[in-house]
Amino acid sequence: MKERRVELNVVHYNCLMDCLVSSGLVDSAHKVFDAMSGVKPDVFSYNIMIKGYYKVGRVRDAVVKFEEMEELGLVPDKVTYMTLIQCYYAEENFHRCLVMYREMEEKGLEVPSHAISLVVNGLCKDGKPFEGMAILEKMVERGGKANVAVYTALMDSFAKGGNEEQAMAVFDRMRSEGFEPDEVAYGAVVNCLCKAGKLERAKEWFEYCKEKGVGVNVVFYTSLIDGFGKAGMVDEAEKFFDEMVDEGLVPDTYCYNVLIDAFGKAGKVDKAWKMFKRMEKEGCDQTVYTYTIMIDGLFKKHKNEEALKLWDEMIDKGITPTPASFRALSTGLCLSGKFDRAYKILDELAPMGVIPETAHEDMLHVLCKAKRYAHACKLADSIVDKGREIPGKVRTIMINALRKAGSADLAIKMVHSRIGIGYDRFGSIKRRVKFQTLLDT
Template sequence: MPRGISIGKFSKPLVRQTVLPQSLPFPELSPSISALTPTTPAGTEAQLTKVAKLLETYVNKSPVTITPQELLRFLKSRLRHHPTLSHLDFHLFRYAATLDSFRHDHTTLEYMVRSLVSTNRLDCLPLLLEFISSNPCPCSDGIFSCTKIEPMFRVSVAAFTRAGRFDAALHAFGIMKRLIDGKPDAALYNILIHGFIKHRKLDKAVELYRKMIADRINPDTTTFNILIHGYCRNDHFDMAVELFKEMKLKGCTPNVVSFNTLIKGFFQSGKVSHAVGMAHEMIELNCEISDVTCRILVDGLCRKGKSTEAADLMTEFLRKGILPHGFDSVPLIETLCAGRNPEKGLQFLNELWNSDHPPSSIACTTLIEGLLKGGSTRDAVDLMNKMLTKGIVPDSVTFTCVVDELCGKGGALEANKLKNSASRKGLSPDGVVFRILIQGFIREGRRKEGEAVVDEMLDQGFIPDLATYNSFMNDLALCSR
């Protein structure tokens, strides 16, 4: 195609220049260009004159003899960062195309594509892609196309898809298919299919998938994962299962994303046993269980009132050595405690202690609070001691609750030992803890131990005045021992 005709594919034909014009022709204004674009012809002309002078100063010669490398350097180092002229880069790109001695190569073409995409000037992008189609870079003059063509169009298709401009995306996709050697890979189809799914156009996504198969493009695991997610998102769970089977028939190995999507879909459709069965199939296929998988399973089972089954399943994973180290046991513990079954939570936590998956401080304190509410003070105290032995320091609120519960049941001596142990591990008891201990010793009639706590409280500055001190000592003086 003659060069003059190809340039005419831009919406406003530009006259080929043999000398630098006094001012560059007005660019076609687009609402997506820039908020800095002048709204008057005089303002636009002034900016174009500035661009012309800036370019001439930069190359230190007449711009009519500029090379693609010089233009690219100017665009990158000067115009791109200019506070008021950066939006005129596409106009300068078009102007350069009218020069007799200039021909854009893939460096300037790729830069312009990425510039329009990064600044969201998608209205101009179709013009540029048409220009690339009619004016391939010099390295395409042989029998093979330029290797940069596909990346340029991939970026463009992705940008149009993100913006929901699917007509433009498919048009760009069609142009690219004509320009490249061979066929597009599955990754490019995946961009479009994912875009359709994201914008709730499941029928369009499936249609493109069928076209992909018809064009003999082998779908990959990502393709199937996207479509399975789309089916589940639109409550077509039976179709998702059928596609999962088709996936294996076509030689694509399901990965953790495939299983996670289906497991979540089964829970949404109320098929709890199918969801758990899918997890066991993961194990049989040696597919790695992720922390996301565990979170989906625990959440799905607990929402169906099956927190005990969730704990048993996680225990099974733990014993098989497949429970991920990133697994967060707090939601499971919270649900067990809310369901008045903290004993099951304690059993699971002990399994974690005995393995290479020590529970977090939050999981422990959550369980302690649940045990206290359920009246299992002994278990709560033992768990607190275990935490301290393992170097896990509880929060002050939970610790105070344990001390108060012990003192309320005649265990002031044990509570005081617990306080001393926690102090050695870095927990600083506050005045509330000391008051609870003193009242506990008073109720148990332990004057000597109570006076020692009062002295310690005084040393740490928790007794505000003499009256408070005398009140403690007078109450302890009435004790029998």
């Protein structure tokens, strides 16, 4: 066409760009866009390019094209906004999804139901189900209709926020509007009731799903295992695990973790250990959380060496510790009086980029809570002597720890003393008043 001097217009360019974008050749489409000499791109041109960037995950380029549109005085239409909402949703920028939705409303554009679904889902994932519900109500007022996925997202978000009543109200509304819940929706119901501690009702819905032929999956069983485990009913939790395996379902890492955690908290460390080894045998990924709950459980049963071996194993496997995992380790070591070992491990974590800022504070609080004041004082002196923290900060931490542990008398004694920050003279030598003098009569 160009060789024959056929006059090209914006429609020709748009058709070519759309074909290229549909074929995944976004860079080629970009070259065509830039080559529109003498032809002014229209809204469709920009929509095609924004769609192309969205398809290949180049959100920033899509936003640049959107800003360029506005600079040229082109008015974005509902397709432009819809595509941008999809872009932002894909990269979990839910706030920007909401901003785009608000702009559409302000400009009087029709908001497609799919865009509203994404915005509501985004708000739910952000822990803002009430805002999501408000947007849903607006859509219904305008004659729109929700779907099972939107209602499920709202239920799940309310449940995670501890609002079981609101979650169940959404479920009832969904059914009253003629929607048939799917396995994801029913799974959200069972999970919601388990989190609320209403385990019998959760079991009833679970049995109902099995009777109705709903695809009961690992998520259902994990919710029940977690619920009964947290309620201290570990035997019941174990039965659900065994039933799940008998049904041919393969437990995932999260499922193993909740059962191991339940055993650990119930003091059944041997059973937790068997699950840990079974997990390893079946090739299921053991995460830092798996190791953390096992280390915590072993220390609580005074199996200190086994806990330390597990820590070393975790490091050898290349699993990066978290502040929570170090907290479990340091708590166990401090309660057994092994402060130096805890310090050594803390020093080893620094090159790995894991430096728990409240490590010393956590240790002192744990010891005071356990009424091991002699150990706490010894640790406080050690922190100051090694120059790890300024004395004034350690003193403040100790006062707060004693107060929270219910030892107001010792806290007051420290407030009115020179412990930690004052000095005593021994001849010509000046020495800091040790924290251990707190316990001297």
